[in-house]
Amino acid sequence: MPAMTESDIYAGLTDIFREVFMDDDMELRPDLSAADVPTWDSFKQIEIIMATEERFGVKLMTREIDGLRNVGDLAAVVAAKFDAGTGAA
Amino acid sequence: MANAPSLRWLPPSPTFRAQLKAIPGLPMERAWESLVALANTRLDFIATNALDQVMRRVFADSAPPGLSTKPVRLALLGSSTLAHLHAAIRVAGVRRGIWITTYENDYGQYLQELMDSGSALHAFAPTEILLAFDAHHLVQGLHVGMDGEAAEATLQEVLGRITQCWQLARDTLGCAVQQQTALNVMPALMGNNEQRLPGSPRALLARLNEAMRPAADAHGVDLLAIDDRVAIDGLDAWHDPALWHRSKQEVALPAAPVYGDLVGRLVAARQGRSAKCLVLDLDNTLWGGVIGDDGLDGIVIGQGSPLGEGFSAVQDYARDLSRRGVILAVCSKNDEANALEPFDSHPDMVLKRADIASFQANWSDKATNIRAIAQDLNIGLDSLVFLDDNPFERSLVRQELPMVAVPEVEDDPALVPRLLADAGYFEGLAITAEDRERTGQYQSNRARASLMASATDLDGYLAGLEMQLTWRRFDSVGLQRIVQLINKTNQFNLTTKRHTEASILEVMNDPNSFGLQLRLLDRFGDNGIIAIVIGRKNADGPGGDVLVDTWLMSCRVLGRQVEPATLNLLAKEALRVGGTRLVGQYLPTKKNGMVRDHYAKLGFTVVEEAADGTSLSILDLDRFVPTETFITVTQA
Numbered sequence A: 001m002p003a004m005t006e007s008d009i010y011a012g013l014t015d016i017f018r019e020v021f022m023d024d025d026m027e028l029r030p031d032l033s034a035a036d037v038p039t040w041d042s043f044k045q046i047e048i049i050m051a052t053e054e055r056f057g058v059k060l061m062t063r064e065i066d067g068l069r070n071v072g073d074l075a076a077v078v079a080a081k082f083d084a085g086t087g088a089a
Numbered sequence B: 001m002a003n004a005p006s007l008r009w010l011p012p013s014p015t016f017r018a019q020l021k022a023i024p025g026l027p028m029e030r031a032w033e034s035l036v037a038l039a040n041t042r043l044d045f046i047a048t049n050a051l052d053q054v055m056r057r058v059f060a061d062s063a064p065p066g067l068s069t070k071p072v073r074l075a076l077l078g079s080s081t082l083a084h085l086h087a088a089i090r091v092a093g094v095r096r097g098i099w100i101t102t103y104e105n106d107y108g109q110y111l112q113e114l115m116d117s118g119s120a121l122h123a124f125a126p127t128e129i130l131l132a133f134d135a136h137h138l139v140q141g142l143h144v145g146m147d148g149e150a151a152e153a154t155l156q157e158v159l160g161r162i163t164q165c166w167q168l169a170r171d172t173l174g175c176a177v178q179q180q181t182a183l184n185v186m187p188a189l190m191g192n193n194e195q196r197l198p199g200s201p202r203a204l205l206a207r208l209n210e211a212m213r214p215a216a217d218a219h220g221v222d223l224l225a226i227d228d229r230v231a232i233d234g235l236d237a238w239h240d241p242a243l244w245h246r247s248k249q250e251v252a253l254p255a256a257p258v259y260g261d262l263v264g265r266l267v268a269a270r271q272g273r274s275a276k277c278l279v280l281d282l283d284n285t286l287w288g289g290v291i292g293d294d295g296l297d298g299i300v301i302g303q304g305s306p307l308g309e310g311f312s313a314v315q316d317y318a319r320d321l322s323r324r325g326v327i328l329a330v331c332s333k334n335d336e337a338n339a340l341e342p343f344d345s346h347p348d349m350v351l352k353r354a355d356i357a358s359f360q361a362n363w364s365d366k367a368t369n370i371r372a373i374a375q376d377l378n379i380g381l382d383s384l385v386f387l388d389d390n391p392f393e394r395s396l397v398r399q400e401l402p403m404v405a406v407p408e409v410e411d412d413p414a415l416v417p418r419l420l421a422d423a424g425y426f427e428g429l430a431i432t433a434e435d436r437e438r439t440g441q442y443q444s445n446r447a448r449a450s451l452m453a454s455a456t457d458l459d460g461y462l463a464g465l466e467m468q469l470t471w472r473r474f475d476s477v478g479l480q481r482i483v484q485l486i487n488k489t490n491q492f493n494l495t496t497k498r499h500t501e502a503s504i505l506e507v508m509n510d511p512n513s514f515g516l517q518l519r520l521l522d523r524f525g526d527n528g529i530i531a532i533v534i535g536r537k538n539a540d541g542p543g544g545d546v547l548v549d550t551w552l553m554s555c556r557v558l559g560r561q562v563e564p565a566t567l568n569l570l571a572k573e574a575l576r577v578g579g580t581r582l583v584g585q586y587l588p589t590k591k592n593g594m595v596r597d598h599y600a601k602l603g604f605t606v607v608e609e610a611a612d613g614t615s616l617s618i619l620d621l622d623r624f625v626p627t628e629t630f631i632t633v634t635q636a
Helices: A006-020 A042-056 A062-066 A071-083 B016-025 B028-039 B045-059 B083-095 B110-115 B120-124 B148-173 B201-219 B226-233 B241-247 B253-270 B291-298 B306-323 B336-345 B366-377 B391-400 B413-423 B433-445 B458-464 B479-488 B501-509 B562-576
Strands: B072-078 B100-104 B128-132 B176-180 B222-224 B277-280 B327-333 B358-362 B384-387 B468-473 B513-522 B525-537 B545-553 B581-586 B605-609 B615-620 B632-635
Touching (some): A006 B045, A042 B045, A042 B241, B016 B045, B028 B083, B083 B253, B128 B148, B128 B253, B148 B176, B148 B201, B306 B413, B336 B358, B366 B384, B366 B391, B479 B545, B501 B513, B525 B562
Parallel strands (some): B128 B176, B176 B222, B545 B581
Antiparallel strands (some): B605 B615
């Protein structure tokens, strides 16, 4: 299992957000949430989850997705998958 | 996770993001062309949405002016959320040069909107309607405990509601109707013999899909058969139960691009814009090996080898397509006589000469030949699909003729029929007796008039290939490969002189001789050793004559300026050994007709020519000016 640091996860998520929102300058912080980004609707939310699953080779469970409030939560869910040894980056 | 259904027949685009970003800055017409080109690459769900977003930013809600296709107003009517499918449907339209505007009913209100002439649906004034009902909606009213009679009544009621929608769409909106078949997401209750439980939702949906087929035919409705796609890709690829519970989207997001493409095929087919003709390469596409080099006995086709059976399967599929009305054509770099030989004489060939409506086998580039086929058959270039195993040729044709569909085929013929089927180029809505006869018609009507050589921007293409020719004199490392190439190359071979390791060693040790091995690299990769040249200074004759003992080249690199680049090297080496003239010899064989004029084309003067075609040509080295090419030449 390759190690996955917090900064690896943020780097991956930054790529994803930049692609989904088509904004090359987008910077992520843990407390960034849909309330801060006008175009972040439920649709984009699904794209982000889909791209995250693909990028990190993980599968997010319904209850995990329901519990997401911001970028920090998403990064934590991904990190937990790797700690549990189910990630496949 | 299940593999997402993908537009795998389209080539991936490594520069998608950059190209997409440039689009808003382009003039309208160029912006549309660029969108069409990007829509014809392997887009996933996110890329599809990004493309759609840029398209709507540039064109808002109106079709680009001057489109030759009919704009379509497509209303999606469903019982759950279809919002994630709009972009994929619009992009599938762009892929076919068709502008599609979409609409979706308010959640759950499809029937009310159909019936109410004051509804937003009626105000939208659709030209086509797609009805997409989710499985849970369709089985409402069914109870597992129902007996056979009650279940049958439920089935008829569901079918009745669906056909009522068809009639409403036709009568009140004058629309063409597409009906999505049910995605059978219901879990089995019985198992293998689910049909024995009449009230099983899974069994009911299976029967409904079956019953929809004759009903749709009777009503002139076209089915969007996603049940068929699921049988191919698997339910996991098409449906994500968690997504269903979260947002009532029955089709999984990763499947959206393929869903959209299925809709786009039907839309295009209704406008008569399905492809009409499958253009086939020959060597390593219809059979294994190279007919010009390997000969009739050497090519791989038919029973006896798995590879041969794979090629037979490709031919079977092509023949079956032709029997349902798809025209077949051949586009091959070959001498025509060689190319025709298997069709006429190989016992394992499925396709016969009579199956091919236009046969172009020569040494022109493939874009030129594909134009010739379109002209020959009098059909548009945009109705052609070109099948070729060679990535170089595919890329050339895509660049020169972007309107021709060029599927990204895998290297294994066994996988080709399904890829072609999945790509849906030949989407058909009806079958007529005329379709079945069409191949014959085209063939008899074929005008074999000579075709003007067309002005293709080959220079731009060649420059973009970033070709590098690396050469070295014969050496012991290359010895085996050199002997092998010399003894198996039949077509591009001026003298067809065979050599042994011993005779090659002689060349290496003789200060008055030289042997060159040439390797070609380009941005598609390494083509390996592609040419061999041997020169000998004539010790007895007029001092300074260098005889070209051997000049051979792999046909894969024809038309890429390797010939003049080779001549530049040959001239330099001849000067090095003290030569003043190059003497080129052509010795005709059954196979090497293509190089008959090789020396004349390179600026040699033909000094002798016999009746059988044998010729001798001379080049004065003191007056020779090396030809500029797009190839970078380096000594390894």
